Amino acid sequence: xxxxxxxxxxxxxxxxxxxxxxxxxxxxxxxxxxxxxxxxxxxxxxxxxxxxxxxxxxxxxxxxxxxxxxxxxxxxxxxxxxxxxxxxxxxxxxxxxxxxxxxxxxxxxxxxxxxxxxxxxxxxxxxxxxxxxxxxxxxxxxxxxxxxxxxxxxxxxxxxxxxxxxxxxxxxxxxxxxxxxxxxxxxxxxxxxxxxxxxxxxxxxxxxxxxxxxxxxxxxxxxxxxxxxxxxxxxxxxxxxxxxxxxxxxxxxxxxxxxxxxxxxxxxxxxxxxxxxxxxxxxxxxxxxxxx
Amino acid sequence: xxxxxxxxxxxxxxxxxxxxxxxxxxxxxxxxxxxxxxxxxxxxxxxxxxxxxxxxxxxxxxxxxxxxxxxxxxxxxxxxxxxxxxxxxxxxxxxxxxxxxxxxxxxxxxxxxxxxxxxxxxxxxxxxxxxxxxxxxxxxxxxxxxxxxxxxxxxxxxxxxxxxxxxxxxxxxxxxxxxxxxxxxxxxxxxxxxxxxxxxxxxxxxxxxxxxxxxxxxxxxxxxxxxxxxxxxxxxxxxxxxxxxxxxxxxxxxxxxxxxxxxxxxxxxxxxxxxxxxxxxxxxxxxxxxxxxxxxxxxxxxxxxxxxxxxxxxxxxxxxxxxxxxxxxxxxxxxxxxxxxx
Numbered sequence: 321x322x323x324x325x326x327x328x329x330x331x332x333x334x335x336x337x338x339x340x341x342x343x344x345x346x347x348x349x350x351x352x353x354x355x356x357x358x359x360x361x362x363x364x365x366x367x368x369x370x371x372x373x374x375x376x377x378x379x380x381x382x383x384x385x386x387x388x389x390x391x392x393x394x395x396x397x398x399x400x401x402x403x404x405x406x407x408x409x410x411x412x413x414x415x416x417x418x419x420x421x422x423x424x425x426x427x428x429x430x431x432x433x434x435x436x437x438x439x440x441x442x443x444x445x446x447x448x449x450x451x452x453x454x455x456x457x458x459x460x461x462x463x464x465x466x467x468x469x470x471x472x473x474x475x476x477x478x479x480x481x482x483x484x485x486x487x488x489x490x491x492x493x494x495x496x497x498x499x500x501x502x503x504x505x506x507x508x509x510x511x512x513x514x515x516x517x518x519x520x521x522x523x524x525x526x527x528x529x530x531x532x533x534x535x536x537x538x539x540x541x542x543x544x545x546x547x548x549x550x551x552x553x554x555x556x557x558x559x560x561x562x563x564x565x566x567x568x569x570x571x572x573x574x575x576x577x578x579x580x581x582x583x584x585x586x587x588x589x590x591x592x593x594x595x596x597x598x599x600x601x602x603x604x605x606x607x608x609x610x611x612x
Numbered sequence: 613x614x615x616x617x618x619x620x621x622x623x624x625x626x627x628x629x630x631x632x633x634x635x636x637x638x639x640x641x642x643x644x645x646x647x648x649x650x651x652x653x654x655x656x657x658x659x660x661x662x663x664x665x666x667x668x669x670x671x672x673x674x675x676x677x678x679x680x681x682x683x684x685x686x687x688x689x690x691x692x693x694x695x696x697x698x699x700x701x702x703x704x705x706x707x708x709x710x711x712x713x714x715x716x717x718x719x720x721x722x723x724x725x726x727x728x729x730x731x732x733x734x735x736x737x738x739x740x741x742x743x744x745x746x747x748x749x750x751x752x753x754x755x756x757x758x759x760x761x762x763x764x765x766x767x768x769x770x771x772x773x774x775x776x777x778x779x780x781x782x783x784x785x786x787x788x789x790x791x792x793x794x795x796x797x798x799x800x801x802x803x804x805x806x807x808x809x810x811x812x813x814x815x816x817x818x819x820x821x822x823x824x825x826x827x828x829x830x831x832x833x834x835x836x837x838x839x840x841x842x843x844x845x846x847x848x849x850x851x852x853x854x855x856x857x858x859x860x861x862x863x864x865x866x867x868x869x870x871x872x873x874x875x876x877x878x879x880x881x882x883x884x885x886x887x888x889x890x891x892x893x894x895x896x897x898x899x900x901x902x903x904x905x906x907x908x909x910x911x912x913x914x915x916x917x918x919x920x921x922x923x924x925x926x927x928x929x930x931x932x933x934x935x936x937x938x939x940x941x942x943x944x945x946x947x948x949x950x951x952x953x954x
Contacts, residue, residue: 355723403907408910410937414722415910416719417719425899426896429895429896432895433892433896548727551720582737585734586734592727593712600720601716
């Protein structure tokens with residue numbers, strides 16, 4: 321019983337992190353119809369930056385967020401302005417997959433080149449600490465990662481619903497042409513949306529670096545689950561992605577009890593194919609989601 | 613006529629390669645490039661005709677390799693029979709996968725293709741009692757022991773060349789058939805094609821299964837040649853991405869596009885691996901190359917050269933294929949000039 325509860329709690333924590341990362345992917349797709357394969361590569365990049373920062377200065381990796389979040393935001397705006405905008409509208413979705421795949425390869429290669437393929441891990445004073453909640457043991461680092469995810473998701477939610485920019489962004493997601501008609505500069509909004517998406521990768525990557533071993537090719541391990549989440553949730557739907565992330569995170573955690581970790585991973589893909597059979601557009605996607 | 617001469621020259625160049633190759637290493641690079649060319653041509657059955665970009669075609673080459681290898685080991689049938697039987701099995705497996713994944717278009721299709729190759733990697737690593745897991749699978753050599761390594765490279769070079777020629781012929785025949793025209797209509801505008809009465813789903817599925825079959829033959833030949841399979845390398849998104857890169861670079865609309873791309877990319881991959889060894893530099897190089905191709909010549913080298921030639925020729929009035937992207941471009945230019953004249 322306590323094992324079940326423990327797994328459930330861990331699943332919720334994991335689901336929160338998945339939700340944060342998938343939210344970034346949903347933003348890119350929503351504002352630009354871009355499938356960003358490189359999202360998880362940026363995640364690993366942020367994790368490496370956090371690790372490098374801590375090993376060099378001895379300061380807590382969370383502090384590195386002060387640098388990486390603005391940096392990734394600017395990088396995102398830059399990528400949108402310099403690279404994505406060049407793609408032809410007719411083939412944008414397809415070609416963006418390949419272009420961001422190329423970015424992912426470059427990041428992986430550069431990480432291997434600069435930091436070598438050795439596995440890295442941050443040594444934290446509170447790395448081994450545990451909290452006991454109703455009989456479940458929870459590592460403090462996992463809790464911090466979840467806290468970061470929850471805070472940034474809340475921030476994202478407030479930004480999207482309470483600010484003028486958020487309204488413009490949502491309008492662009494819903495109907496780009498109509499947004500242009502009411503005077504929204506969709507180009508600029510798309511750029512900022514891309515930047516915010518990448519900023520979530522900075523936060524997610526730092527959260528990841530707290531309790532996992534990192535190596536350059538780790539991003540392949542993440543790309544599948546994240547992509548599965550956004551398809552199951554319905555491409556472009558932020559609430560859909562959040563719910564799918566939670567359900568799949570908990571599902572993965574619970575399946576680890578009877579099966580091995582590797583087999584538990586396949587739940588994402590089983591869910592993906594099952595969803596396609598029942599609802600090709602995902603559970604929260606509009607009719608159009610099937611087309612992209 | 614000029615085309616026939618070109619094809620004859622190409623065939624002669626391919627056939628004479630083993631006698632020209634300086635040493636067994638160069639010969640083995642030649643086999644690798646031919647293997648890439650076969651895989652890329654197999655990919656182009658679905659990518660080129662229907663425009664569905666699959667990043668996970670390594671699933672079919674990997675499955676083809678494992679099916680061939682396991683059949684050779686466990687049933688003791690002739691390796692060449694195992695190669696064909698393995699590819700048939702993969703084609704049968706591709707039917708339900710195609711039915712599931714072809715229901716979605718564009719990005720979702722790409723994501724599903726990536727997911728499938730990742731599933732297979734997990735499954736083949738975990739299921740070690742059958743596949744050998746991460747320890748790999750050793751496949752007995754198809755030739756007797758007195759056939760030395762260079763000689764084996766030479767034989768496999770010709771085997772790959774023969775399979776490639778058959779695949780190219782099949783692609784060419786489809787390209788000129790009614791079936792091919794239907795597929796290309798799907799590529800340009802799937803909704804309109806459906807409205808015009810093209811049975812789009814069946815067409816897509818047929819192209820998909822054929823593509824899986826050819827790719828599986830490529831994977832099976834590689835398995836027999838290399839003699840060792842490891843899930844990490846067989847079911848790698850990188851291999852799938854190479855197929856896409858090669859086809860795009862050469863041009864997915866042309867018969868020899870994937871072959872040309874394979875020669876360029878295959879040579880580059882081998883060069884960077886031997887030059888920069890263990891550092892991950894070859895990934896950076898491949899990434900930059902893919903980025904440049906996508907940004908500056910999404911149509912590929914062959915169509916780019918063709919349009920350059922066409923520009924200096926007198927305008928012909930015959931009907932030629934125009935892609936939707938080209939039409940959109942034309943329309944935009946017309947609008948711009950109209951706006952300027954106003």
